[in-house]
Amino acid sequence: MRLNGEIEEDEEEEKVAKSLNSQTYSTGIGFPQLQSQNLVVGYALTSKKKKSFLQPKLIRLAWNKGIFFVAIDLKRPLSDQGPFDVVLHKLSGKDWCNIIEDYRQKHPEVTVLDPPDAIEHLHNRQSMLQDVADLNLSDCHGKVGVPRQLVISKDPSSIPHEVNKAGLQLPLVVKPLVVDGSAKSHELFLAYDQFSLAELEPPLVLQEFVNHGGILFKVYIVGEIIKVVRRFSLPNFSKHELEKVAGVFRFPRVSSASASADDADLEPSVAEHPPLLLLEKLARELRRRLGLRLFNIDIIREHGTRDVFYVIDINYFPGYGKMPDYEHIFTDFLLSFVQSKHKKRPTA
Ligand SMILES: Nc1ncnc2c1ncn2[C@@H]1O[C@H](COP(=O)(O)OP(=O)(O)OP(=O)(O)O)[C@@H](O)[C@H]1O
């Protein structure tokens, strides 16, 4: 069977994998001292993800803490591998979803990060923001909503009429409805008039552009932990610009660049992080409603306000390698499963 995403095992991992699979927990040279408090993490990641996430500093620290990463062999049945305490995965495709769901049912003692149906919820730009909209979060720390948006499933010729009917304000950010990890699903456009939109290929989401001073906050969530970083984003547009410009323009993945805006010289009203209490509440609610432990939230502050925020994107298992201190945060998170391991696995 062919699955999307390739996995490579390096020599060290292969040795550990063999040792684990044969269940002879060897302690010879080059092998970890496997003890009951150790944790075996099977992973199924694209080679891009493996490179950005499984950095030597993470593997080293994990090893010192008794956490061992073992590549899952996609050519062999998952149940024949391991035993794993935790399975980390980010691969696309229905086949993988079925495999991991089946494994979850048969191995309730293994923590699968995260359930495939919960991840699937984030693969659609409409359903991904629905929980934020339902939350209607507005308390003394600020207000969090989602930009007004419209889904165009087919027939691009109906777009100008649909946009007028929904009363959406220009410009609009045009996003592919489905996010499947492909470069195409991250191809975004800015539309200055509704007529040029008819050139684009549905299914699409048309989202109102919110001026936010060119700065975006990426809120990384790892279980209970929250880490916020500043990134550069699209600049504000002016009414004047809107009168002058027409058409649809593709724009690059500006906020995904590893260049952080954390040290940039910014206006304090733009640079100030959203209140931590607000983010904690948002993260707690989303963790519960989405049923996910590994995700990030892209959040912007409406320009000219102090406390009006919009969530524009949620990503499953994002680029944690770009998160400061990720190796400590992630290993501590994984260690929290050592205790549940003892509760779940009855001793012989
Ligand atoms: N409604 C909006 N208002 C203003 N800027 C926006 C809006 N939506 C998106 N952007 C800008 O476009 C960028 C990409 O949008 P978005 O995050 O939705 O796309 P993505 O392809 O899912 O990105 P990622 O790489 O984070 O997965 C944002 O980071 C932000 O800079």
Ligand SMILES: O=P(O)(O)O[C@H]1[C@H](OP(=O)(O)O)[C@@H](OP(=O)(O)O)[C@@H](O)[C@@H](O)[C@@H]1OP(=O)(O)O
């Ligand atoms: O490319 P990076 O490692 O940085 O991570 C990006 C990740 O790509 P990868 O999972 O293939 O690695 C993207 O996933 P897909 O939507 O394409 O599945 C998405 O989550 C981005 O938001 C991440 O960037 P960040 O939000 O953290 O800046």
Ligand SMILES: [Mg+2]
């Ligand atoms: Mg984004």
Ligand SMILES: [Mg+2]
């Ligand atoms: Mg995204």
